[in-house]
Amino acid sequence: MFYTPENRDHDLLPHDPLKAIIAPRPIGWISSLNMDGVANLAPYSFFNAIGSNPPLLMFSSEGHKDSSRNAMEMREFVFNYVGQAVEAEMNASSVPAPAGVSEFDHCGIERAQSEIVSPPRVARAAAALECKTTEIIEPVDINGNKASVVLVLGQVVGVHINENFIQEGRFDVNIAKPVSRLGYLDFGHTSEIHELPRPRWQE
Numbered sequence: 682m683f684y685t686p687e688n689r690d691h692d693l694l695p696h697d698p699l700k701a702i703i704a705p706r707p708i709g710w711i712s713s714l715n716m717d718g719v720a721n722l723a724p725y726s727f728f729n730a731i732g733s734n735p736p737l738l739m740f741s742s743e744g745h746k747d748s749s750r751n752a753m754e755m756r757e758f759v760f761n762y763v764g765q766a767v768e769a770e771m772n773a774s775s776v777p778a779p780a781g782v783s784e785f786d787h788c789g790i791e792r793a794q795s796e797i798v799s800p801p802r803v804a805r806a807a808a809a810l811e812c813k814t815t816e817i818i819e820p821v822d823i824n825g826n827k828a829s830v831v832l833v834l835g836q837v838v839g840v841h842i843n844e845n846f847i848q849e850g851r852f853d854v855n856i857a858k859p860v861s862r863l864g865y866l867d868f869g870h871t872s873e874i875h876e877l878p879r880p881r882w883q884e
């Protein structure tokens with residue numbers, strides 16, 4: 682089948698399959714502070730690293746939300762790693778709490794102090810990346826109209842790793858057990874890991 686996004690067959694596909702097709706997605710569990718010092722926490726699966734030198738990452742907000750607004754105003758945020766041990770807390774923190782209410786408190790999630798930036802991090806996360814906001818981008822559609830999406834880009838300025846998750850010099854995903862976002866209400870757990878050697882060009 683083929684369709685253009687505005688002409689999907691709603692009987693065959695009642696829900697937009699886009700997020701199920703672009704899956705699995707890593708989850709950026711973003712902590713930030715608002716101007717009054719209230720600590721915010723929310724998951725974003727339109728999230729990824731976009732480069733390693735300098736280490737840059739981004740999350741995308743469908744319309745401005747507390748996380749994007751805080752990252753824009755305060756120029757700082759923290760990525761917290763979502764392993765299976767904190768999956769329920771991550772999901773709970775997506776509650777649309779009013780701006781003045783901290784999801785850390787509302788969901789009973791323990792905080793730990795960051796080293797360089799002001800927002801706290803999730804104490805039980807296997808890893809956390811302290812970030813300084815580098816750019817806020819408001820993408821446009823093919824007609825040049827604003828797409829009501831806010832892209833927040835940040836540079837990693839500090840790395841926390843719980844050493845229980847390091848094995849033989851590697852951050853071990855067998856122990857960290859990453860949770861990924863699929864489509865609909867589906868989430869993924871990584872159950873099989875294998876290596877693929879990179880192809881070499883034979884002269």
Ligand SMILES: Cc1cc2nc3c(=O)[nH]c(=O)nc-3n(C[C@H](O)[C@H](O)[C@H](O)COP(=O)(O)O)c2cc1C
Pocket residue numbers: 708721722723724725726727728741742743744746747748749771772774775776777778862
């Ligand atoms: C796993 C997961 C991934 C999510 N990803 C996004 C996303 O990429 N973009 C977005 O705008 N909202 C996303 N949401 C919804 C936000 O987390 C939710 O709107 C939240 O209330 C925003 O909080 P904030 O206003 O404190 O930033 C996601 C929710 C869940 C549970």
